[in-house]
Amino acid sequence: MNSERSTIIRKKDLSLWERMYIPEIVKGMKLTIRQMFAPTFTTQYPDERFQPPASFRGRPVLVEENGVERCVACGLCSRVCPALAIEVQAGETELGKERYPEKFEINMIRCIFCGFCEEVCPEEAIIMSQEYELAFTKPQDALFGKDKLVVPIEKVQTRLNFLRANR
Amino acid sequence: MNIIEPLVKIALILLINLTTVAYLVYTERRVSAFIQNRVGPNRVGPMGLLQPVADIVKLFFKEDIVPTAANKFVHSLAPLISLIVALSTFAVIPFGNTIHLFGRDIKLMIADVNVGLLYLLALSSLGVYGITLSGWSSNNKYSLLGGLRSSAQMISYELSMGLSIIGVLMIAGSLQLDKIVVHQGNYLGGFLPAWNIFLQPLGFITFVVAYFAETNRLPFDLPEAEPELVGGYHTEYSGMKFGLFFLAEYANMITASAVITTLYLGGWQFPFIENFGFSPLAVSLLQVAAFGVKVALVLLFFIIVRWTIPRFRYDQLMNLGWKVMLPLAVLNIIITGFFILV
Numbered sequence: 442m443n444s445e446r447s448t449i450i451r452k453k454d455l456s457l458w459e460r461m462y463i464p465e466i467v468k469g470m471k472l473t474i475r476q477m478f479a480p481t482f483t484t485q486y487p488d489e490r491f492q493p494p495a496s497f498r499g500r501p502v503l504v505e506e507n508g509v510e511r512c513v514a515c516g517l518c519s520r521v522c523p524a525l526a527i528e529v530q531a532g533e534t535e536l537g538k539e540r541y542p543e544k545f546e547i548n549m550i551r552c553i554f555c556g557f558c559e560e561v562c563p564e565e566a567i568i569m570s571q572e573y574e575l576a577f578t579k580p581q582d583a584l585f586g587k588d589k590l591v592v593p594i595e596k597v598q599t600r601l602n603f604l605r606a607n608r
Numbered sequence: 609m610n611i612i613e614p615l616v617k618i619a620l621i622l623l624i625n626l627t628t629v630a631y632l633v634y635t636e637r638r639v640s641a642f643i644q645n646r647v648g649p650n651r652v653g654p655m656g657l658l659q660p661v662a663d664i665v666k667l668f669f670k671e672d673i674v675p676t677a678a679n680k681f682v683h684s685l686a687p688l689i690s691l692i693v694a695l696s697t698f699a700v701i702p703f704g705n706t707i708h709l710f711g712r713d714i715k716l717m718i719a720d721v722n723v724g725l726l727y728l729l730a731l732s733s734l735g736v737y738g739i740t741l742s743g744w745s746s747n748n749k750y751s752l753l754g755g756l757r758s759s760a761q762m763i764s765y766e767l768s769m770g771l772s773i774i775g776v777l778m779i780a781g782s783l784q785l786d787k788i789v790v791h792q793g794n795y796l797g798g799f800l801p802a803w804n805i806f807l808q809p810l811g812f813i814t815f816v817v818a819y820f821a822e823t824n825r826l827p828f829d830l831p832e833a834e835p836e837l838v839g840g841y842h843t844e845y846s847g848m849k850f851g852l853f854f855l856a857e858y859a860n861m862i863t864a865s866a867v868i869t870t871l872y873l874g875g876w877q878f879p880f881i882e883n884f885g886f887s888p889l890a891v892s893l894l895q896v897a898a899f900g901v902k903v904a905l906v907l908l909f910f911i912i913v914r915w916t917i918p919r920f921r922y923d924q925l926m927n928l929g930w931k932v933m934l935p936l937a938v939l940n941i942i943i944t945g946f947f948i949l950v
Contacts, residue, residue, distance in 0.1 A: 463813065469916045477642040485647070 491573075495603035498556045498569040500585075501547060502592040504601075510591050511566035514542040518558035518567050526551035527558060545590060549575055549583040559604075568600050617718050621698055629858040630660035636911050643915045664851070672847035675747060682745035687845065687852035690738030694859035697731045700724040701866045702786045704876045704896035708888060716876075716896065717786065724785035725777065728867060729770055732822055735860065736762040739824075739831055739841045742853070746844035754840030757922065758831035761821055764929035765828075769818035771937035775811035775944045776804050776871050789875030803874040811940040812872045814933055819868060821929070823860045826914035833919055865906035866899075873902050 459465055484491055493499065503510045514531035532543035559568045570592065577583045594601070634649065634656070641648025649656035674683055704716030721727050736759050743755020780788040794802040805812045821828040832840030839845075842853045869875060876899040881891055920928065 466913070466917060470912055473643045473912055473916045476645060477639065479645055481642070481645050481647050483645075483647045 493571045493573065495571075495599045497571050497573075498554045498559075499572040500549065500554075500570055500575055501552065501556075501558055501567055501590070502570045502572075502597060503542075503545060503587070503590045504566055504568060504597060505591045505593050509536065510542070510545075510587070511564045512542045512545065513538050513540045513564055513566070514545075515540075515563065517561045517563065521557045521561045523555060523557065524551040524553045526553075542587065545587050547585045547590060549577070549585055550580060565601065565604070568597055568604065570597055570600065613712075613714065614718060617716075618699075621703075621718060622695065625695060625698060625859060625862060626855070628862055629855055630664065632858045632861065632907060633663065633854070634660050635907075636914075639908070639911050640915045643912070667848050667851035667854075670847040672849060673844075675844050677747040678844060679745040679747070682741050683844075684849065686738050686742035686745060687849045687856070688738075689741065690735060690856035691852045691859065693731055693735040693738065694856040694863060697728060697860075697863040698866065700727050700785055701863075701870055702789055702875060703866070703899050705892055707892040707896075715786075716892075720784070720786055723783045725773060725783040725788070728785070729766075729773070732769075732863075732867075733762060733766050735822075735856075738853075738856065742845065743831075743841040746841075748844050750838045751841050751843045754831040754833075754837050754843070757837075758824065758841065761824075761828060761830060761925060761929075764926060765818040765821035765933065768814050768929065768933035768937040769822060771934070772811040772815040772818065772940055773871065775808045775940050778941070778944050778948060779804065779807060785870055785875075789870060789877060792874040793877045795879075801874055801877060801879040803872060803877070805872045808940060808944055810936060810943070814937045814940060815872065816868060817928075818933060818937075819864045820910075820913070821925075823864045824857065825861065825910055827917040827920055828925060829919060830922060830925060861907060861910055862903065865903045865910065868906050869899065869902040873906070875899060 503512055505511070512529075514529050516529050516531070519527040519529045526548045528544065528546045528548075529542050530544040531540050533539065534541040554569070556569050562568075637659070638648040638656070649659040652658040652662045674680055699718040700721050702715075702717040702720075706713050706715050708714075739758040740755040743751040743753070743758070746752070776788060777783065780791040782788060782791075788804075792801070792803050796802050796806065800806055820826075824831050830840075831837075832842065834840070837843070842850055845853060876895040878891075878895050878898040881894060886894065
């Protein structure tokens with residue numbers, strides 16, 4: 442038993458009182474009975490919803506400012522994405538930013554919520570939101586196009602503040 | 609006329625027993641949830657009170673799968689044996705004193721057998737057949753191991769159980785459960801009810817431990833130890849056949865609580881009730897209520913113990929059974945005999 446690689450952890454043998462077992466059971470039962478009256482941890486999900494903290498990485502969204510998305514379609518997010526979930530096609534625009542994403546698609550089945558796209562984005566255009574209810578019934582539903590991704594800036598302000606505070 | 613009375617009693621007891629089983633499962637789930645700081649079933653009906661109904665309906669509609677290699681007859685027979693044995697033990701348990709209703713004296717037990725204690729021991733050990741046969745007939749190694757463990761466990765603990773009952777028998781001087789309860793109606797020194805738990809605490813402990821092993825409840829639930837044996841003896845059971853095993857386990861628990869109450873906690877005795885001056889009918893009803901409360905408390909004890917103590921290892925179980933419980937039970941007999949002589 443006590444070879445070179447193993448060590449005895451138990452410091453002392455159990456006392457007679459402990460070996461009688463019954464008193465120890467009573468001790469354990471006191472603990473469980475006390476726990477019965479302790480508050481529960483459960484969140485009653487559909488009735489109560491978990492409000493995630495600002496550091497939470499929910500589904501990635503595109504920030505919309507003054508009616509236009511910030512994204513300039515540089516494609517860095519698509520490059521960095523370890524799960525190859527993002528597809529960007531750039532197009533020209535008359536606006537000051539000159540480029541805009543003609544197509545921006547995130548495959549939410551592939552997305553692993555790592556937040557690399559958010560970190561790499563030079564324009565703070567793609568950020569992780571606090572939404573976590575992402576269930577689909579069809580795989581096609583999991584392809585989030587611009588219609589679902591673009592979100593007004595007011596809705597993601599907490600995350601933006603968090604990002605700036607912890608840059 | 610004579611046959612109607614027992615039939616009514618049987619129907620009543622079956623009804624109460626099966627409802628209690630259903631709500632015992634609910635209670636166990638709720639209590640275990642509270643112990644683990646969870647909520648437990650609270651969706652079906654107010655506070656989840658209709659959960660047992662939903663469970664039973666679900667079990668009825670599940671597909672009943674019998675393995676191809678199983679012995680079909682025994683496979684169907686085993687859950688029936690378990691349940692019938694679990695329920696019929698209740699036949700000899702007195703749940704109240706004689707009650708005067710409709711101009712007749714009605715004894716509140718189904719069968720006043722003069723060897724009630726022996727009947728009880730015999731039936732509780734018969735329950736192992738259901739488990740062993742189910743393990744054997746499933747033709748599955750895990751089931752078989754579960755069944756074998758169960759029979760070994762029963763044989764080991766039956767001995768200490770029988771020996772601890774002898775203490776009660778020596779005090780009461782009768783095998784009739786009713787007489788044992790009546791005997792517990794006296795008082796020790798005028799203030800302590802002469803329940804057998806106070807007269808022989810050692811016998812009480814050995815009996816309760818042995819009965820835990822007998823009902824396959826948690827510290828001794830090796831026949832269905834899920835981390836080792838998948839599901840144990842009921843691995844190959846599904847649908848209502850599994851439901852019958854489930855029912856039998858909880859019915860056994862109720863019977864066990866009733867037996868512990870009858871033998872050690874004074875049965876239907878309500879201490880000092882004669883001092884309050886109630887009418888005879890009220891006294892009888894209060895005694896039935898006292899029995900119910902005692903059984904409920906023992907059931908709660910069963911549940912809390914299950915969620916407190918981890919499972920024994922097999923060798924520890926055998927060591928405890930043969931090297932500790934058996935000598936203690938014998939010691940209890942010797943002590944009781946000594947006190948009776950002195």
